[in-house]
Amino acid sequence: MSPATVTILGAGAMGSALATPAATAGNRVRLWGTWLDDEPLAELRAGRPHPRTGVLLAAGVGLLDAPGLHAALDGADLVAVAVSSDGVLEVVRHAAAALTPGTPLLLCTKGFGRRPDGTVDLLPPLVAAELPAGCPVVAVGGPCKANEVAAGRPTAAVFAGDDPAVVAGCARTLATPAYRVACSGDLPGVEAAAATKNVYAIAVGVCHGLAEAGGEPWHDLAAASFTQAVAEMRRLAVVAGGREETVLGLAGMGDLEVTSLSGRNRVFGARVGRGEPPADALAAMAAAGQTVEGVPAARLAADLAARHGLDLPLLAAVNRVLDGAPDPAAELAAAVLPS
Amino acid sequence: MSPATVTILGAGAMGSALATPAATAGNRVRLWGTWLDDEPLAELRAGRPHPRTGVLLAAGVGLLDAPGLHAALDGADLVAVAVSSDGVLEVVRHAAAALTPGTPLLLCTKGFGRRPDGTVDLLPPLVAAELPAGCPVVAVGGPCKANEVAAGRPTAAVFAGDDPAVVAGCARTLATPAYRVACSGDLPGVEAAAATKNVYAIAVGVCHGLAEAGGEPWHDLAAASFTQAVAEMRRLAVVAGGREETVLGLAGMGDLEVTSLSGRNRVFGARVGRGEPPADALAAMAAAGQTVEGVPAARLAADLAARHGLDLPLLAAVNRVLDGAPDPAAELAAAVLPS
Numbered sequence: 001m002s003p004a005t006v007t008i009l010g011a012g013a014m015g016s017a018l019a020t021p022a023a024t025a026g027n028r029v030r031l032w033g034t035w036l037d038d039e040p041l042a043e044l045r046a047g048r049p050h051p052r053t054g055v056l057l058a059a060g061v062g063l064l065d066a067p068g069l070h071a072a073l074d075g076a077d078l079v080a081v082a083v084s085s086d087g088v089l090e091v092v093r094h095a096a097a098a099l100t101p102g103t104p105l106l107l108c109t110k111g112f113g114r115r116p117d118g119t120v121d122l123l124p125p126l127v128a129a130e131l132p133a134g135c136p137v138v139a140v141g142g143p144c145k146a147n148e149v150a151a152g153r154p155t156a157a158v159f160a161g162d163d164p165a166v167v168a169g170c171a172r173t174l175a176t177p178a179y180r181v182a183c184s185g186d187l188p189g190v191e192a193a194a195a196t197k198n199v200y201a202i203a204v205g206v207c208h209g210l211a212e213a214g215g216e217p218w219h220d221l222a223a224a225s226f227t228q229a230v231a232e233m234r235r236l237a238v239v240a241g242g243r244e245e246t247v248l249g250l251a252g253m254g255d256l257e258v259t260s261l262s263g264r265n266r267v268f269g270a271r272v273g274r275g276e277p278p279a280d281a282l283a284a285m286a287a288a289g290q291t292v293e294g295v296p297a298a299r300l301a302a303d304l305a306a307r308h309g310l311d312l313p314l315l316a317a318v319n320r321v322l323d324g325a326p327d328p329a330a331e332l333a334a335a336v337l338p339s
Numbered sequence: 340m341s342p343a344t345v346t347i348l349g350a351g352a353m354g355s356a357l358a359t360p361a362a363t364a365g366n367r368v369r370l371w372g373t374w375l376d377d378e379p380l381a382e383l384r385a386g387r388p389h390p391r392t393g394v395l396l397a398a399g400v401g402l403l404d405a406p407g408l409h410a411a412l413d414g415a416d417l418v419a420v421a422v423s424s425d426g427v428l429e430v431v432r433h434a435a436a437a438l439t440p441g442t443p444l445l446l447c448t449k450g451f452g453r454r455p456d457g458t459v460d461l462l463p464p465l466v467a468a469e470l471p472a473g474c475p476v477v478a479v480g481g482p483c484k485a486n487e488v489a490a491g492r493p494t495a496a497v498f499a500g501d502d503p504a505v506v507a508g509c510a511r512t513l514a515t516p517a518y519r520v521a522c523s524g525d526l527p528g529v530e531a532a533a534a535t536k537n538v539y540a541i542a543v544g545v546c547h548g549l550a551e552a553g554g555e556p557w558h559d560l561a562a563a564s565f566t567q568a569v570a571e572m573r574r575l576a577v578v579a580g581g582r583e584e585t586v587l588g589l590a591g592m593g594d595l596e597v598t599s600l601s602g603r604n605r606v607f608g609a610r611v612g613r614g615e616p617p618a619d620a621l622a623a624m625a626a627a628g629q630t631v632e633g634v635p636a637a638r639l640a641a642d643l644a645a646r647h648g649l650d651l652p653l654l655a656a657v658n659r660v661l662d663g664a665p666d667p668a669a670e671l672a673a674a675v676l677p678s
Binding site for chain 2: 142143144145147148149151153154155156157180181182216217218219220221222223224226227230231248249250253254255257258261262329332333336337338339
């Protein structure tokens with residue numbers, strides 16, 4: 001393969017992490033930061049580790065800050081988008097004018113969004129609507145923690161899109177011996193799983209918080225919650241236009257497992273399980289710059305479920321917990337244990 | 340419901356734990372210990388916690404030691420068997436003469452065994468062959484850690500057998516608000532999942548051991564291993580005569596999750612992941628009285644897979660690791676990451 005020019009939009013944890021496989025695979029790599037990424041960019045420019053991953057930037061990666069968006073995109077063969085879900089549409093809108101038609105856009109951002117009419121949709125169609133014609137969206141899923149991708153530890157990613165040749169091309173560009181990529185044609189399934197796993201990782205996190213508070217494990221409830229989560233993720237993926245089998249693979253069960261092991265959604269759930277009011281936990285994490293993607297996703301997933309007449313007891317329980325239900329353990333137990 | 344007489348055979352962790360729901364549900368409960376259970380019986384008789392669960396025995400439970408087997412079984416309406424897999428057939432053989440025909444036998448012991456001709460089979464048919472005619476076997480699965488069942492924390496169990504009325508009767512006898520029971524007609528699926536999850540929890544444990552050794556998470560590899568484990572458990576359940584959907588529920592994915600969170604199989608895997616030779620880790624755990632059920636199950640599952648022509652890369656990798664393969668991380672990565 002001749003080297004490609006890979007531009008990564010977003011210099012947060014996952015954006016900077018993706019520079020590791022992109023550079024290791026022999027590409028010319030540019031990492032562009034949003035107006036919110038000045039601090040990590042300054043650290044990386046100074047040769048210090050990224051504040052979120054604790055890992056040094058891969059060698060040879062060009063750094064650009066917010067005003068350099070169009071320069072970052074000039075001549076890009078592949079554009080990866082890894083900004084937070086609340087900023088992604090704005091960044092894509094700004095980027096669109098500088099994209100060469102046909103350039104694939106690799107979407108690392110996860111979550112749901114709303115269409116102009118207010119109904120809930122997955123991010124790829126909302127992103128695609130902002131792009132020039134002929135720029136295909138390829139979604140990234142699978143159990144990939146940014147710090148591990150950055151450090152080059154073994155990781156399985158899933159790239160999904162409508163055109164198998166485009167998906168395979170993106171995989172060839174970015175895959176390395178450590179960062180392995182499975183290709184999928186089920187874009188809605190991968191996206192739905194990626195968005196909903198954050199919601200359900202909160203539930204598993206609550207169980208771990210109960211254990212931390214009481215000094216005794218609540219593993220049985222955690223495991224029953226995990227199982228119910230996968231069952232509900234299967235149903236949500238189907239109403240989003242995806243396939244159940246996708247949820248049963250790396251992009252669903254695998255991503256839920258890794259998200260339940262660590263990360264902000266688990267941390268948030270654990271704080272709630274330890275007895276902190278959800279609003280306080282969320283505010284404290286927001287003050288520390290930590291977005292908990294599963295919280296808005298829980299609301300949007302409930303909208304999606306209601307629109308399709310799905311009865312998803314664990315999703316409803318998570319939303320009640322977010323609303324301040326006084327006994328999170330009882331909410332989860334009622335939702336996930338056999339009746 | 341009128342109270343039943345419930346006899347539990349085996350006073351190890353799970354046997355003594357099951358006394359909690361059995362007594363809470365209002366039954367007359369007897370707990371019988373094998374010739375290996377003298378120490379926990381002595382602790383329980385002295386009013387101290389069980390040495391394995393750390394939990395006091397439920398009030399009113401009668402304790403009997405090895406010579407009292409037939410007295411323990413006299414008039415029993417339900418017999419639960421919770422001795423280790425290497426002793427279960429011998430205990431059942433001794434118990435058979437004292438069982439009233441028609442008494443259901445609830446099998447908590449998990450694993451594979453060998454038929455007289457040497458081929459591998461699940462435990463229930465091997466146990467049934469030792470029983471008087473008309474004593475149905477009901478298998479227990481699901482994410483149930485003994486210490487949590489003993490303490491009365493929320494737990495989902497799965498009872499599986501061929502006769503729905505018998506399974507439902509066992510569930511009615513033992514279920515409590517904390518110990519919830521789902522009924523299943525898929526005995527081979529539940530049993531196959533229960534036996535194989537121990538094997539795969541070793542793999543997940545190796546990843547956690549790699550993390551402990553290096554001080555950096557290997558969650559991505561753990562999650563990919565978990566996902567591949569469920570995929571292989573589905574295939575093993577089918578060749579054992581069970582259903583894939585059973586593996587995707589509490590008895591499969593749920594039990595794998597809880598077994599990957601804690602327990603001897605995870606602990607053994609973590610020791611290997613930290614660099615201890617498997618034979619040394621196994622010997623050290625055996626010296627501490629800790630059976631690692633997943634180790635013999637890995638060999639027997641490989642036999643079963645080979646007989647049915649299944650190619651299961653993670654099962655093969657676990658067996659190579661048990662054989663002392665020098666780089667467990669590389670074995671797992673080759674087996675579970677996309678190629």
